[in-house]
Amino acid sequence: MKIFSKIMLVLMFLFLIAISVTEDLVVTNSLKQAKTDCLYIEALSEGKEDVREMDISLAVDDLEEHWKNNESGMCYLVNHKNIQEIGTEISKLKVYQMENELSEFYASLEAIKAYSESYLHFMGASLHNVF
Amino acid sequence: MITIIIRAVIIYLVVLLLFRIMGKRQLGQMQPFELVLTLIIADLATIPMAEVAVPVLHGIVPLFTLVILHFVLTFFTRLSTTFSSILSGKPVIVVNPKGIDYQAMKKLNITVDDILESMRGLGYFSLEQVEYAIMETNGKLSVMPKAEESAVVNKTIDAKVEPNVIPINLVSEGKLMKKNLPVAKVDENFVLDFVKQKTGKSKLKDVLVMTIDKNGQVFLQLKQGEKQIFENVRSR
Numbered sequence: 001m002k003i004f005s006k007i008m009l010v011l012m013f014l015f016l017i018a019i020s021v022t023e024d025l026v027v028t029n030s031l032k033q034a035k036t037d038c039l040y041i042e043a044l045s046e047g048k049e050d051v052r053e054m055d056i057s058l059a060v061d062d063l064e065e066h067w068k069n070n071e072s073g074m075c076y077l078v079n080h081k082n083i084q085e086i087g088t089e090i091s092k093l094k095v096y097q098m099e100n101e102l103s104e105f106y107a108s109l110e111a112i113k114a115y116s117e118s119y120l121h122f123m124g125a126s127l128h129n130v131f
Numbered sequence: 132m133i134t135i136i137i138r139a140v141i142i143y144l145v146v147l148l149l150f151r152i153m154g155k156r157q158l159g160q161m162q163p164f165e166l167v168l169t170l171i172i173a174d175l176a177t178i179p180m181a182e183v184a185v186p187v188l189h190g191i192v193p194l195f196t197l198v199i200l201h202f203v204l205t206f207f208t209r210l211s212t213t214f215s216s217i218l219s220g221k222p223v224i225v226v227n228p229k230g231i232d233y234q235a236m237k238k239l240n241i242t243v244d245d246i247l248e249s250m251r252g253l254g255y256f257s258l259e260q261v262e263y264a265i266m267e268t269n270g271k272l273s274v275m276p277k278a279e280e281s282a283v284v285n286k287t288i289d290a291k292v293e294p295n296v297i298p299i300n301l302v303s304e305g306k307l308m309k310k311n312l313p314v315a316k317v318d319e320n321f322v323l324d325f326v327k328q329k330t331g332k333s334k335l336k337d338v339l340v341m342t343i344d345k346n347g348q349v350f351l352q353l354k355q356g357e358k359q360i361f362e363n364v365r366s367r
Binding site (some may be wrong): 002005008009012013016019035075077078079080081125 | 148152176183184185186188189192196198199202
């Protein structure tokens with residue numbers, strides 16, 4: 001085997017390791033952050049009749065900003081369709097929060113949490129995902 | 132559309148690189164595991180090319196994985212003949228001095244027509260001409276003809292022959308092959324002078340091909356002209 005092929009094989013192997021580690025870190029962190037932000041919003045809005053308050057509004061903005069920052073990095077690694085739903089739900093959540101649509105607001109919050117959890121589950125390396 | 136174009140270029144270059152790394156085996160020479168790999172690569176490459184939502188890495192990562200796997204399998208086939216025979220199978224004798232081996236034919240899932248077709252491709256039109264025919268692991272048939280059907284070679288008749296020499300290409304479609312000049316022990320001036328002297332053309336762009344061998348035989352053909360052969364041309 002030529003030296004060029006050997007070097008390329010080693011580089012490819014290192015690339016595969018690097019990309020696997022990066023994917024795990026980026027995707028897990030991004031989804032966990034989205035879930036944590038949702039839990040924080042949920043805690044803030046618990047028992048409240050009006051979700052248009054400043055602290056909830058800021059928390060929703062934070063969720064949106066964090067997601068936008070993380071989404072660009074995830075696009076290199078994850079099928080865009082898989083993460084599109086979370087972005088859409090965050091946009092809806094913001095509107096429901098501004099309009100004080102309580103049931104839709106909580107439904108959106110739950111949807112974001114569910115999507116994050118489900119993607120976290122099926123993106124990891126497990127026997128279920130392999131087969 | 133720009134995205135698809137850029138993706139197509141990236142995937143093309145990656146697949147090209149991978150095939151260069153994997154070697155120069157042609158489709159007909161592939162072992163079963165190499166054929167499988169080629170088919171999967173072809174399929175994998177098209178997914179991120181056509182589907183914009185799929186990251187290019189989703190195409191590249193499995194391609195790299197398969198190429199590494201290919202080299203690992205190749206390494207083990209070199210290391211162990213048992214592993215090699217498990218992966219690629221064994222050559223099977225399908226024609227022997229007694230005739231066609233029907234059991235071997237059934238095992239390989241081939242027909243008599245397949246054997247005859249492959250034999251014809253090798254220049255043997257009758258089973259009587261063949262002593263042995265072996266189906267190789269890459270699916271090609273190798274034929275050993277009967278002694279009386281074997282081609283006569285110079286060694287058989289004790290003919291004295293000069294060793295063959297490979298001609299060196301000096302000009303190809305008007306372009307001077309500069310890397311070949313030191314091998315042929317000539318320089319650019321020699322080529323230009325020779326062409327001008329023999330054809331009257333002062334520029335190489337009119338030359339289709341010019342070669343020289345170590346015996347000093349020059350083959351020269353202009354784009355608009357017939358071949359000319361010059362013996363004992365002295366190189367510098």
